[in-house]
Amino acid sequence: MSQPELFVLVAAVVFSIGVYGLLSRPQLVRRILALNLMGNGVFLLLVAFARRNPDTIDPVPQAMVLTGIVIAVSATGFALAIVRLLYRETGEAGLGENRAP
Amino acid sequence: MAELLGWVFDALLALALLLLAARVVFSPRLFESIVLFIVFGLLMAIAWARLAAPHLALAEAAIGAGITGALLLSTFRELVIGRTPSPEAPRVLVYRWHGLMALLAGGLFAVLGWALLSIDVPTGPVAGEQAMALLARTAVDDAVTAVLLDFRAYDTLLEMGVLLLAVLGARAALGSQGPASSDDLWTDGEGDTPMVGALVGMLSPLIIIMAGYLLWAGAYGPGGAFQAGAVLAALGVLLRLTGRIVPAPRAGVVQRGVLVIGMGVFTLAGLLTLATGRAFLQYPESLAYPMILLIEVALTLSIALPLVLLFSGSAGIAAGRSQHSP
Numbered sequence: 001m002s003q004p005e006l007f008v009l010v011a012a013v014v015f016s017i018g019v020y021g022l023l024s025r026p027q028l029v030r031r032i033l034a035l036n037l038m039g040n041g042v043f044l045l046l047v048a049f050a051r052r053n054p055d056t057i058d059p060v061p062q063a064m065v066l067t068g069i070v071i072a073v074s075a076t077g078f079a080l081a082i083v084r085l086l087y088r089e090t091g092e093a094g095l096g097e098n099r100a101p
Numbered sequence: 102m103a104e105l106l107g108w109v110f111d112a113l114l115a116l117a118l119l120l121l122a123a124r125v126v127f128s129p130r131l132f133e134s135i136v137l138f139i140v141f142g143l144l145m146a147i148a149w150a151r152l153a154a155p156h157l158a159l160a161e162a163a164i165g166a167g168i169t170g171a172l173l174l175s176t177f178r179e180l181v182i183g184r185t186p187s188p189e190a191p192r193v194l195v196y197r198w199h200g201l202m203a204l205l206a207g208g209l210f211a212v213l214g215w216a217l218l219s220i221d222v223p224t225g226p227v228a229g230e231q232a233m234a235l236l237a238r239t240a241v242d243d244a245v246t247a248v249l250l251d252f253r254a255y256d257t258l259l260e261m262g263v264l265l266l267a268v269l270g271a272r273a274a275l276g277s278q279g280p281a282s283s284d285d286l287w288t289d290g291e292g293d294t295p296m297v298g299a300l301v302g303m304l305s306p307l308i309i310i311m312a313g314y315l316l317w318a319g320a321y322g323p324g325g326a327f328q329a330g331a332v333l334a335a336l337g338v339l340l341r342l343t344g345r346i347v348p349a350p351r352a353g354v355v356q357r358g359v360l361v362i363g364m365g366v367f368t369l370a371g372l373l374t375l376a377t378g379r380a381f382l383q384y385p386e387s388l389a390y391p392m393i394l395l396i397e398v399a400l401t402l403s404i405a406l407p408l409v410l411l412f413s414g415s416a417g418i419a420a421g422r423s424q425h426s427p
Contacts, residue, residue: 003111005218007152010115012213014122020206021126024199029131029176033138036169037122040145045217047152050229052222058229059244062154063253066245067260069160070327070404073169074267077411080176081271084414093180 007048015041027094028083032076039072111151118144131180135173142166155323156245159315163331168408171338175412240389242321249325250393254382258371261363261403268360268407272416297343308336316401320390326397330404337409337418344421346409352417356406363403367396 001009014037021034043065050058087093121141128134142165149157196202232248239247249257312329319325340346352360370392371382379385384392409418 003108003151006111006115007148008217009214010118010148012210012217013119015213016206016210017119017122017126019209020199020202023202023206024195025126026196027131029173029180030126030134033125033134033173036138037125037141040141040165043157044145044148047149047154047157049217049220051152056230056233057153057244059232059248060228060253062156062245063248064256065154065157066160066249066327067256069157069164070260071263073164073172073408074264074411076169077172077408078267078270078274080172081274081411081414084176084179085274087180 002052004048004051007044007051011041011045011048013041014038014044028086029080029093032079032083035079036072036076039068043068114144114148114151118148132177135170135177138173139166139170142169156325156328159323159328160331163328163335164408168331168334168338168412171412175414179414238386240384240386240393241319243319243323243325245323246319246325246393250396251382251384251389254367254371257400258364258367258382261367261400264404264407265360265364268410271411271414275414276416301339301343301345304339305336308332308339312336312401312405316397319397320394326400327404329397330401331408333401333405334408334412337405338412340421341409341413341418346413346418347421348413348415349417349419350415352410356417359402359406360410361403363396363400366399370396 018034018036018038018041021037022031025031025034046061046065050061083093118141121137121144125134125138125141128137142161145165146158146162149155149161232244232252235252236242236244236247239251241247241251312332315324315332316326316329317324319329337346367382370384374383374385375381377385410416
């Protein structure tokens with residue numbers, strides 16, 4: 001298995017683990033973590049795909065992922081602010097029956 | 102031999118990434134999940150380096166692991182404050198249908214892995230080759246910086262918009278309440294512990310020099326506004342942790358200016374190119390380098406301050422108490 005194929009598979013696993021975490025956990029901070037895992041899986045996929053042709057280094061996916069990393073931290077910061085607001089208003093940071101942080 | 106070593110290294114790296122990702126989701130303690138996510142980010146940085154993407158390695162280490170980790174930990178701190186009886190129960194809370202979710206996620210992986218591996222390597226011209234071919238005609242020597250600030254500058258402009266929106270949204274959510282506790286995080290309230298003053302005194306100038314170098318290096322190698330902005334934001338986090346800067350209920354004129362200067366300079370450059378009969382953000386060749394440099398400096402400031410404000414969880418920041426130890 002070549003290096004790009006290995007990391008493409010890692011990307012698929014990390015993305016799937018993130019999907020599971022996002023769907024199965026009621027605690028909001030854990031969901032944000034899972035969402036970040038999904039994002040990292042997609043980033044890894046984009047760059048690993050670009051490496052399949054060993055002769056060229058494709059700068060376009062790298063630039064897109066760099067943009068994506070900054071967007072991800074922006075979204076994470078905003079999401080965490082909403083979690084803090086929810087916690088201040090209700091004393092809880094989760095959804096459903098299990099509301100521990 | 103070197104090839105075999107590289108393969109073994111990649112395999113170990115892949116294994117570590119998978120185990121960490123699984124632990125982030127399955128760990129019973131939220132604190133452990135957050136710390137392991139930071140470690141995951143650091144290993145991602147190594148993976149970027151292995152995939153010949155040093156820009157991403159720098160950005161991931163500074164933003165993905167560093168700033169995101171700081172944001173997560175400061176939120177965690179607020180969530181456990183005041184919870185006297187065992188801050189977090191060591192049990193995994195899950196929805197009732199999580200077994201089904203796990204099956205579906207496994208199926209998703211199987212389909213994804215099969216589909217992704219069966220996609221052929223493109224043979225025709227790809228965008229990257231065109232970017233490399235056009236690189237000689239741009240003002241910068243680094244391909245990723247050229248894509249970010251020249252070929253696809255519009256994306257970067259909108260990205261700054263997203264960052265600004267995130268900060269405005271967080272400010273609307275948290276309002277002028279400020280953080281739940283505005284005490285110094287690393288000090289005892291009386292003054293610095295002995296090491297703190299020396300640490301801040303030595304690190305601050307180094308971090309500023311590092312940010313300046315990364316900004317300048319973006320023109321010809323790994324570096325650029327994002328990495329420099331993230332490193333500056335790390336300085337802000339350090340100063341906030343040591344009480345050099347404290348949350349303020351509102352941002353002054355200077356801080357508001359710094360928040361929007363990236364968008365402002367970028368948009369102004371776009372309008373100027375439009376006014377001179379060019380496409381939006383198609384720089385005139387004689388002015389391309391100074392324009393890109395000016396935009397990058399503005400972007401660095403407009404990336405650093407929002408990240409510090411998100412960490413501080415307040416509308417603005419202000420200078421903290423006197424730095425003299427008692």
